[in-house]
Amino acid sequence: MSEPGAVLAHHFDDMDQQREAATLGIWIFLVTEVLFFGGMFAAYVVYRTAYAGGFAAASHHLDVTLGGINTAVLILSSLTMALAVHSAQRGARGALIGFLILTIVLGSAFLGVKAVEYSHKFEEDLVPGPHFLFAEAGSRGAEIFFSLYFAMTGMHALHMIVGIALLLVLLAQARKGRYGAHYYNPVEVTGLYWHFVDIVWIFLFPLLYLIGRH
Secondary structure, eight states: OOOTTOOOOTTOSSHHHHHHHHHHHHHHHHHHHHHHHHHHHHHHHHHHHHTHHHHHHHHTTSOHHHHHHHHHHHHHHHHHHHHHHHHHHHTOHHHHHHHHHHHHHHHHHHHHHHHHHHHHHHHTTOSSSTTOOOOSSOHHHHHHHHHHHHHHHHHHHHHHHHHHHHHHHHHHHHHTTOOBTTBOHHHHHHHHHHHHHHHHHHHHHHHHHOTTOO
16 A cells, blocks of 8 residues: 555555665666766776876866865755755655755756856867867877866766756655655655765866866
C-alpha cells in the first residue's frame, strides 16, 4: 500500500523496495560519472606532466577570484540542497520549497559567473583553435591546457544545467505537496547527484586555477 502523495511503480512490491532500487540506481549512475570524469582527469595528469611550464603559465590567465566565488557558491548550494532533503524528510513543505529555490538560484549564479569567465577567454583569444593567441613561452602546452579547461568545465556546467532542470521538476512537485516524511526519495537522489557535481568542482578548482601559485 503506497502512502498519500507517493507513486508506486507497478514493478515494485512496496515503497521500501522502490526506495532501495532508486538509491542503488543513483549510486550506480554516479559510479559511471566518476569513470567519465576520471578519464578527463587522467588526460589532465598526462598532459600536465608533459607540459608543466605551459600549464602553469596558462593557469595564471584564469581569474582566481571568480573561481573562488564559484567554489563558495557551490559549497553553499550543497548546504541548501542538504537542507532541502532534511526539510522533505520532516514534511516541512515550505522549507523544502524555499531551499530548492535557493539551490536553483545558487546553481544559476554559478553558471552566470562561468559565462563571464568564458566571455573573457574569447576576448583574450584564449579559446583553442585557429585564432588561439598565447604570447608567452609554452604556447603548445597552453593550448592543450585551455582545451582541457573548456572540456572539463564545460561538461561540469552541462551537469549543472541538468541538475537545475531536475530541481525545477522537484520544485513543481513540491508545490503540489507531493513530497513529505512519507515520500521524499526523489529529493534525496537528486541531492546525491547535486553533491557529486559540487565535489567535481572542488577538484577542478585547484587543478585548473591554482597551478604554480603560492
